[in-house]
Amino acid sequence: MSVKKFIRERFFPHIWCQGCGHGIVLNAMLRALSALGISKNEIVVVSGIGCSARISGYVDFHTLHTLHGRALAFATGVKMSLPGLNVIVPMGDGDALAIGGNHFIHAARRNIDMTAIVMNNRIYGMTGGQFSPLTGYGMKATTAPYKNIDHDFDIAELSRAAGASYVARTTTYHVQQLTEMIKEAILHDGFSVVEVLSQCPTNFGRRNKMGGAVEMMESYKSLTTPIGSKAKQENPALIERGVFVQRELPEYCSEYNAIIEKLKKGTEK
Amino acid sequence: MTQNIKFIQGNEVCVEAALYAGLTFYAGYPITPSTEIAEHLAIRLPLISGTFIQMEDEIASICAIIGASLTGNKVMTATSGPGFSLMQEGLGYAIMAEIPCVIVNVQRGGPSTGLPTNVSQSDVFQAQWGTHGDHAIIAMTASSHQDLFEITVDAFNMAETYRTPVILLLDEVIGHMRERVFIPEPGELPLVERLKTAFKEGVDYHPYLPREDGRLPMSDFGGIHRFNVTGLVHDMWGFPSNNPTIAKGLMHHLIDKINNNVHEIARYKEYHMDDASIILVSYGCSARSARHVVENRRKRGEKLGLIELQTLWPFPMHVIRNRCANARYILVVEQNMGQLVHLVKMNVARPDKVFLCNRIDGVFISPTDIRNVLRVIQGRGV
CATH class of the missing domain: 3.40.50.920 (Rossmann fold)
Structure with missing residues (x-):
């Protein structure tokens, strides 16, 4: 399965550090798209600002590299005006849930058909390692040099509560599962969230003594477990992987289109 | 021929003129004294298969219209001072990425929440310098409903001609005052449509390479040309660049395309x-x-x-x-x-x-x- 046809080679080399998990996510995303066989002209990738957001430049689709946190708002304009397009929004944890938190919950609430891939590396990597809303209590960052007293979000729970109709979580270690989830999320008619735990050895792992990229990826294997597993019951600290939410809810563009159709028939004044 | 005469608020005139100019997408957030624009478009746009969406704030509103403009729509948002402050980052993006859009600011007293229901004209400098960085902007205003109709159509035309955001700097008095207005027949006022590239699929297409006259023929998202749009300094492909020559050239292009055409853009009585x-x-x-x-x-x-x-x-x-x-x-x-x-x-x-x-x-x-x-x-x- 060649994903090279989806790449803009002119844009390379990419900006990501050695051992960064984001390239794995990019690879999984392109494999998912390749498997689905969607035409390149029907895919729009909208991103905000941050390491993860640079994905948009590297791929040969319609690509919109926007403002920090605002990708989902731009994407809403694209999708509402041309609902036939497949809209994918790669986001970082800070991009999605700090500066973009409001847009995130409202896109989920509308259940507008797009796929948010939240690449959760628990840190602001591009600016050099400041804590994000996903860094977690007790961790270290350049702006939490003694320890972080901010508690983190649970992205899956937040997405579910906000109204997302597909919510899944996996890690860069579980690449097959990641590809399957992205495929499902793109096919899903509604707002889909795929959270991917993605290692940042440079700015998160190093400062928190988690080792290099390999050690961090191995920890994804040992610290996560499938949803509802026996291991989770025995050790509640384990992070669950899998599909948390998959439900049929009215999709926003379809709802709006139904109003237009109704008006055309003159059944509503 | 019967004339289409209305006795309506300025905000409604703005709506009538925007639809006349070809508006198909509006995103906004309620704020006095501009809200009537959103309310009327919520009724009108679905009737012409256009899109109205109420966003979660003004930041999202301007971002949504930029996204919709990229797929080929004529777009608008409307707000007042506090919302206009929130729109400044999106405004800068639209300037940098050369996205046609119209932003209405029905001015009220400020700073901050200020005088929500009272008139002011204190956002004149904000219209030019509210967003960071060197740039040029087009901002227009009107004192009567008949003028407002024409100026609103002009605003859409200029947004298309120069591929830039245009600010309609109205005020509470004009927005809420009722006055007679003649709605022109279709075709009576000239309309500028988006300049599209004639390049066929597969050619090495340069979306950000201006023609000799400074105009930019671009392809729509969803069309046959795939390109990158960014708020970073970019080259003619739309790819980010730190090259000093490219940075300087882009800055001159963005400012010159407007300031060198001040004679064309100037409207006055x-x-x-x-x-x-x-x-x-x-x-x-x-x-x-x-x-x-x-x-x-x-x-x-x-x-x-x-x-x-x-x-x-x-x-x-x-x-x-x-x-x-x-x-x-x-x-x-x-x-x-x-x-x-x-x-x-x-x-x-x-x-x-x-x-x-x-x-x-x-x-x-x-x-x-x-x-x-x-x-x-x-x-x-x-």
């Missing part, structure tokens, strides 16, 4: 200017009171004239420089602590002969307010 020795310069609702004073004084034989600016940015300095050359006094009438007055002073030979007549208390400036200042200028006491 003149009243009794041929032999005027005291010249009033005004815009928006203030120009109504200024015109009243000028017309009355002319009846008494006093040589007053009025320049009513409809394009505020790029500032039509040639108009002020040429038409005010023989003025004894110049009185700038505006509802702020003095914004446009600085620009007028910068563009006349005798800045000490330029005076400000203003109101800042949320009350519409009256002819009496202007007459009181004229008495002082003319040495007739207070």
Whole structure:
């Protein structure tokens, strides 16, 4: 399965550090798209600002590299005006849930058909390692040099509560599962969230003594477990992987289109 | 032929004109005194298979219209001061990425929440310099509903011509006042449609390579050309670049395409200017009171004239420089602590002969307010 046809080679080399998990996510995303066989002209990738957001430049689709946190708002304009397009929004944890938190919950609430891939590396990597809303209590960052007293979000729970109709979580270690989830999320008619735990050895792992990229990826294997597993019951600290939410809810563009159709028939004044 | 005459609010005129100009996508967030624009478009747009969406805030609103503009729509959002502040980052993005859009600011008193239901004209400088970085902007205004209709259509046309955001700087008085307006027949006012590339699929297409006339023929998202759009400094492919030559070239392109066309963009009206020795310069609702004073004084034989600016940015300095050359006094009438007055002073030979007549208390400036200042200028006491 060649994903090279989806790449803009002119844009390379990419900006990501050695051992960064984001390239794995990019690879999984392109494999998912390749498997689905969607035409390149029907895919729009909208991103905000941050390491993860640079994905948009590297791929040969319609690509919109926007403002920090605002990708989902731009994407809403694209999708509402041309609902036939497949809209994918790669986001970082800070991009999605700090500066973009409001847009995130409202896109989920509308259940507008797009796929948010939240690449959760628990840190602001591009600016050099400041804590994000996903860094977690007790961790270290350049702006939490003694320890972080901010508690983190649970992205899956937040997405579910906000109204997302597909919510899944996996890690860069579980690449097959990641590809399957992205495929499902793109096919899903509604707002889909795929959270991917993605290692940042440079700015998160190093400062928190988690080792290099390999050690961090191995920890994804040992610290996560499938949803509802026996291991989770025995050790509640384990992070669950899998599909948390998959439900049929009215999709926003379809709802709006139904109003237009109704008006055309003159059944509503 | 029956004429389409309406007696409506300025905000509704803006809606009628936007639809006339080809508006198909609106995103907004409620805010006084602009809300009627959203309310009317919520009714009207679905009827023409257009899109209305109420977003979670003004930041999201401007982002949504930019996204929709990229798929080929004529787009608009409307707000007032506090929302306009929130839109500044999106405005900068639209300037940098060259996305046509119209942003309406129905001005109210500020700063902050200020005077939500009262008139002001204090966002003139914010319209130009609210967003960070060097840039050029087009900002337009009007003082009557008939003018507002034409200026709104003009705003859409200029957004397309220059691929840039255009700000419609209205005010609470114009937005809420009811006045008669003739809605032109389709085709009566010229419309500018988006310039699209003629390149076929598969060619090495340069979305950000301007033509010789500075215009940018672009492809729509969802079409046959795939390209990158970014708020970073970018090359002709839309790819981010740190190259100093590219950065300098882009900056010149973005500013020159507007400022070098100030003669094309400048809209203004003149009243009794041929032999005027005291010249009033005004815009928006203030120009109504200024015109009243000028017309009355002319009846008494006093040589007053009025320049009513409809394009505020790029500032039509040639108009002020040429038409005010023989003025004894110049009185700038505006509802702020003095914004446009600085620009007028910068563009006349005798800045000490330029005076400000203003109101800042949320009350519409009256002819009496202007007459009181004229008495002082003319040495007739207070």
